[in-house]
Amino acid sequence: xxxxxxxxxxxxxxxxxxxxxxxxxxxxxxxxxxxxxxxxxxxxxxxxxxxxxxxxxxxxxxxxxxxxxxxxxxxxxxxxxxxxxxxxxxxxxxxxxxxxxxxxxxxxxxxxxxxxxxxxxxxxxxxxxxxxxxxxxxxxxxxxxxxxxxxxxxxxxxxxxxxxxxxxxxxxxxxxxxxxxxxxxxxxxxxxxxxxxxxxxxxxxxxxxxxxxxxxxxxxxxxxxxxxxxxxxxxxxxxxxxxxxxxxxxxxxxxxxxxxxxxxxxxxxxxxxxxxxxxxxxxxxxxxxxxxxxxxxxxxxxxxxxxxxxxxxxxxxxxxxxxxxxxxxxxxxxxxxx
Ligand code: LIP
Numbered sequence: 425x426x427x428x429x430x431x432x433x434x435x436x437x438x439x440x441x442x443x444x445x446x447x448x449x450x451x452x453x454x455x456x457x458x459x460x461x462x463x464x465x466x467x468x469x470x471x472x473x474x475x476x477x478x479x480x481x482x483x484x485x486x487x488x489x490x491x492x493x494x495x496x497x498x499x500x501x502x503x504x505x506x507x508x509x510x511x512x513x514x515x516x517x518x519x520x521x522x523x524x525x526x527x528x529x530x531x532x533x534x535x536x537x538x539x540x541x542x543x544x545x546x547x548x549x550x551x552x553x554x555x556x557x558x559x560x561x562x563x564x565x566x567x568x569x570x571x572x573x574x575x576x577x578x579x580x581x582x583x584x585x586x587x588x589x590x591x592x593x594x595x596x597x598x599x600x601x602x603x604x605x606x607x608x609x610x611x612x613x614x615x616x617x618x619x620x621x622x623x624x625x626x627x628x629x630x631x632x633x634x635x636x637x638x639x640x641x642x643x644x645x646x647x648x649x650x651x652x653x654x655x656x657x658x659x660x661x662x663x664x665x666x667x668x669x670x671x672x673x674x675x676x677x678x679x680x681x682x683x684x685x686x687x688x689x690x691x692x693x694x695x696x697x698x699x700x701x702x703x704x705x706x707x708x709x710x711x712x713x714x715x716x717x718x719x720x721x722x723x724x725x726x727x728x729x730x731x732x733x734x735x736x737x738x739x740x741x742x743x744x745x746x747x748x749x750x751x752x753x754x755x756x757x758x759x760x761x762x
Contacts, residue, residue, distance in 0.1 A: 489574065489602055497551070498608050498623055501576075501598055504546050508539045508596050509614030512581065516615055522588055525563060530654040531584050536560055539580035539596060547576050559707045568706065568762045570734060572603045577710035582611075583683030585654065592616055597685040599710035604733075609711035609718075611685045620689045620715055628692050628718035637721035637742040638694035643674045643749050646742075649687035649699035650678050655759075660703060663757040670753050684738070688712025691740050692719035698750055700726045700739035702757040709738045716740045722747045727756055734762040 489497075515535045523532045540558045548554060555569075556576040562568045570577075576598065581587050583594030592615040600608040611620040620635075622628040628635050640646050648671060652664055672678055679696060681687055685708060687699040692715045710733065716723050723731050726739040728751045736759040741747035 505596050505610050505612050509612055512614045536581045543578050574602045577707050579707040582685040586682045593681050595685050597711040606714035609714035611689045611711050622715040622718040628715050630693055635693040636719045638697055640697045640742050641745040646675050646697040648675050648678045649696045651680050651701050653703045655703050663755050666755045684708035685712050688740055692716050698741040702737050703759050706733045706762050
């Protein structure tokens, strides 16, 4: 593999974190124009301007999406993802300009940025009222905010470290969430030509063929996907090592593929029986959640409660029984939220 990498440093994280914090507060306040209210007096009618600001009411109308609209969203993003796959394939075997983000093993390439730009520009041009969360936009200080509005959640290259090395286990991960719930999930490995798709209520597919999770319920027959991650925080690393030691003797085996989205796709197609991780971001898991749910699998927080997509914690399994057996063994870790 031609491993011509040129490394550059990303602007320092601290400045970015401060910027993100102030953006977060600012973006929450929104006023809508005052409303005119009518007071009916028995003898007559007069209009009174009640200058009370109202929040959020104006939005409810936009979020009820019917099936034909969802199908339009799905067809549009499927075609865009295929096109983005061409860009990734073109750069797969070429020299790469690699930027170091939060630490030496947290990387981004020009291809990540190019793919995210293509997807975001095309989707927001086609659907102007929609919102988005993109891995690289957040790295550049955009608030990571999931509201009730239709929101595209994009990881342009999930498994960037693999992409940098030319190890063909990476993918484009795109999801649409509406009212903070998943509607569409697409995970595409353009090198191995694996196109995983799901629409809520319409099933999960691999290259157009329906997929479902395995029927494995016992730990000793289970294959677990687990990651070391791109953080070298000693506390986090200690938890990863401890979980590896605890779990390995209990399972058939452990696999670490380097991509959260592809790990979830492996569980959805029954190739693995469970995947959990601390430290991932909403963009790593947003497409995998509907895929697992539509494949008949189980999605939760690693401690067993409901999944919080911004908590940076995830567990998925072939079924609830398997999940309930592995969760009590897990050493927990609580990273800073997205
Ligand atoms: C990666 C995830 C992986 C995790 C890495 C990183 P990226 O996403 O897919 O599961 O272990 O730390 O977050 O950075 O390649 O998009």
